[in-house]
Amino acid sequence: MKDIIAEALSEAIELSYDDVQTLLTQPPQPNMGDIAFPCFQLAKKIRKAPVLIAGELNDKLNLRLTDSADPFSRAVERIEAVGAYLNFFLRRDTFAEEVLRASIAAGDRPGASDEGKGKTIIVEYSSPNIAKPFHVGHGFSTFLGEAIANLYEYAGYNVQRFNHLGDYGTQFGKLIVAWRRWGDVEALNKAPIQELTRIYIKFHDEAKIEPELEDEARRAFTRLEQGSEEEMKLWQTFREVSLEEFDDTYDRVNIHFDNMNGESFYAKMTPEVVTLLSEKGLLIESEGAQVVDLEDYGLNPCLILKNDGSTIYATRDIAAVLYRDRIWNFHRNIYVVGIPQINHFNQIFAVMEKLGMPDPERNVHVAFGTVRFADGVFSTRKGNIVLLDELLDAGVAHARAIVEESHPDLDDAEIEEISERIGVGAVRYTYLASGRERDILFSWEDILDYEGDTAPYLLYTVTRCASLLRKADSAVLKRLEKHSDEDAALLIGDDEQKVLKEIVQFPESLSAARKHYEPSMMIRRLMQLARAFNTFYHSTPILRVDDTALSAARLALAQAVERTLKAGLRIAGIEPVDRM
RNA sequence: GGUCCCGUAGCUCAGAUGGAUAGAGCGUUGGUCUCCUAAACCGAAGGUCGCGCGUUCGAAUCGCGCCGGGAUCACCA
Numbered sequence: 001m002k003d004i005i006a007e008a009l010s011e012a013i014e015l016s017y018d019d020v021q022t023l024l025t026q027p028p029q030p031n032m033g034d035i036a037f038p039c040f041q042l043a044k045k046i047r048k049a050p051v052l053i054a055g056e057l058n059d060k061l062n063l064r065l066t067d068s069a070d071p072f073s074r075a076v077e078r079i080e081a082v083g084a085y086l087n088f089f090l091r092r093d094t095f096a097e098e099v100l101r102a103s104i105a106a107g108d109r110p111g112a113s114d115e116g117k118g119k120t121i122i123v124e125y126s127s128p129n130i131a132k133p134f135h136v137g138h139g140f141s142t143f144l145g146e147a148i149a150n151l152y153e154y155a156g157y158n159v160q161r162f163n164h165l166g167d168y169g170t171q172f173g174k175l176i177v178a179w180r181r182w183g184d185v186e187a188l189n190k191a192p193i194q195e196l197t198r199i200y201i202k203f204h205d206e207a208k209i210e211p212e213l214e215d216e217a218r219r220a221f222t223r224l225e226q227g228s229e230e231e232m233k234l235w236q237t238f239r240e241v242s243l244e245e246f247d248d249t250y251d252r253v254n255i256h257f258d259n260m261n262g263e264s265f266y267a268k269m270t271p272e273v274v275t276l277l278s279e280k281g282l283l284i285e286s287e288g289a290q291v292v293d294l295e296d297y298g299l300n301p302c303l304i305l306k307n308d309g310s311t312i313y314a315t316r317d318i319a320a321v322l323y324r325d326r327i328w329n330f331h332r333n334i335y336v337v338g339i340p341q342i343n344h345f346n347q348i349f350a351v352m353e354k355l356g357m358p359d360p361e362r363n364v365h366v367a368f369g370t371v372r373f374a375d376g377v378f379s380t381r382k383g384n385i386v387l388l389d390e391l392l393d394a395g396v397a398h399a400r401a402i403v404e405e406s407h408p409d410l411d412d413a414e415i416e417e418i419s420e421r422i423g424v425g426a427v428r429y430t431y432l433a434s435g436r437e438r439d440i441l442f443s444w445e446d447i448l449d450y451e452g453d454t455a456p457y458l459l460y461t462v463t464r465c466a467s468l469l470r471k472a473d474s475a476v477l478k479r480l481e482k483h484s485d486e487d488a489a490l491l492i493g494d495d496e497q498k499v500l501k502e503i504v505q506f507p508e509s510l511s512a513a514r515k516h517y518e519p520s521m522m523i524r525r526l527m528q529l530a531r532a533f534n535t536f537y538h539s540t541p542i543l544r545v546d547d548t549a550l551s552a553a554r555l556a557l558a559q560a561v562e563r564t565l566k567a568g569l570r571i572a573g574i575e576p577v578d579r580m
Numbered sequence: 581g582g583u584c585c586c587g588u589a590g591c592u593c594a595g596a597u598g599g600a601u602a603g604a605g606c607g608u609u610g611g612u613c614u615c616c617u618a619a620a621c622c623g624a625a626g627g628u629c630g631c632g633c634g635u636u637c638g639a640a641u642c643g644c645g646c647c648g649g650g651a652u653c654a655c656c657a
């Protein structure tokens with residue numbers, strides 16, 4: 001209906017349809033109208049006071065409202081000029097019809113599209129280090145990356161989920177040396193990462209007393225690089241047992257990667273990078289190392305080869321970009337990696353540009369903040385790190401306590417399933433709800449608060465919708481099936497209209513979230529929709545009305561809300577529940 | 581020190597092309613369950629948008645300068 005207004009305005013004034021469209025906004029209060037057109041810009045153009053313009057436009061467009069055959073009069077109820085604003089009040093019945101019709105047509109995938117058809121998008125995220133604990137910090141990249149991947153998939157892109165494992169580097173030399181001295185096979189089988197962490201810490205403690213260990217580790221890594229069988233075998237074991245443990249977590253949060261090529265995979269391709277760079281004359285010597293000068297980008301030189309001739313992570317990342325472009329010819333190559341690596345990616349992308357990569361802006365660093373703890377209490381007895389699984393467990397346990405209390409009728413398996421979804425969903429939500437570049441401040445108090453701006457609130461709203469549909473009587477359900485416009489036109493109450501407005505804006509929030517790699521933009525919209533629905537739910541009887549048509553209409557609205565919330569939650573990676 | 585980011589209610593955050601009276605949630609406080617699930621709803625209190633100057637008809641938003649906090653600045657990733 002916005003389009004009809006934009007069209008009418010562009011006919012009435014000297015602005016194109018698109019210009020008008022972008023100027024249209026929403027008034028701050030619903031009683032001021034549904035759509036507003038500010039006349040300031042126009043005032044500059046035609047050199048007339050904006051208040052005067054608003055008044056003249058008001059007179060002009062009001063004439064069209066008298067013609068009942070005019071589609072404009074079917075969309076617009078009345079127009080008011082307030083100051084420099086021209087405020088349009090939509091016809092509520094027409095609006096309700098249109099929103100419900102669109103929602104039904106979109107089905108379970110509101111806002112989905114095929115805009116990305118034939119385009120491949122690589123999203124690199126999670127990327128834990130082998131032999132290191134998967135802690136709450138990894139949760140950020142993991143959940144943010146998955147949500148971004150889902151957003152693009154929803155718009156029809158061919159999304160490739162990459163997990164760039166940290167499975168290469170001198171620390172593996174240390175691990176090999178440590179394992180030979182202090183490794184315990186039984187402990188490794190029982191809790192692999194815990195055991196590997198133990199010997200790694202021990203290595204550092206011992207190296208303080210016995211510095212030769214460092215050299216030994218370096219030699220071990222060199223042998224590993226050269227493919228020595230014995231070292232390779234150990235490395236492979238460390239990698240496998242770590243992955244098995246990571247997979248438990250990935251299964252739990254239902255995240256699955258298409259590609260698990262870690263750094264070791266790209267390390268093999270680094271000679272090619274060195275050749276290419278030197279062929280293009282980009283490689284220069286500096287302090288014994290080989291670097292690419294990036295002064296024209298305002299960046300420090302990018303180190304390619306260390307003074308001992310070995311490669312560095314930048315070299316491997318460049319190899320990865322080249323490889324990925326060759327194999328996938330990607331439309332975007334997205335790195336979901338923390339803010340501290342901003343400089344690193346600026347360098348990599350600058351080198352790609354120097355190498356003459358077509359459209360280098362296809363490479364994107366989606367940076368995010370740090371996970372911090374609000375209080376000292378937020379840690380385990382073992383140390384200052386909290387495993388992601390521990391955080392999820394705490395969330396689920398808290399959810400279970402509430403579910404058990406409110407649903408004594410459910411059996412254990414059901415309680416388990418529901419609690420798991422709520423608890424895990426609550427944790428994921430806290431990672432996604434704020435702008436990604438902000439640090440996340442975790443406190444047990446907030447993470448276990450399931451009221452207000454939380455996933456459980458959204459989930460609870462879904463269960464209300466589901467419950468209504470379960471309890472509706474057959475006459476109403478039968479009427480609901482027909483989805484008639486006449487019924488939809490009954491949804492003209494303030495609270496009903498507010499809900500409809502939120503539904504309309506969901507698809508817009510999806511494209512905004514995609515454009516900015518910012519799932520929170522969608523999440524906030526979901527939250528507003530849920531709040532609008534809950535207000536409506538309290539103020540307005542849905543099943544307890546005698547009028548079957550009205551009941552069916554309101555139920556249709558609840559259905560539309562449920563579809564929208566579920567779709568958004570799933571994109572966020574949060575699995576909805578039917579009751580809680 | 582150079583570069584970049586941040587500073588909005590007691591706390592956590594929105595305010596993504598400069599527009600109407602700066603908004604949510606938590607917390608505080610007062611109400612609402614014989615009635616579609618109270619993980620809910622309704623009301624109240626709470627702000628010199630870090631400070632100053634500037635651009636503009638109009639600035640939380642843009643520019644400059646301060647103050648405070650953070651990240652980063654090659655042989656780790």
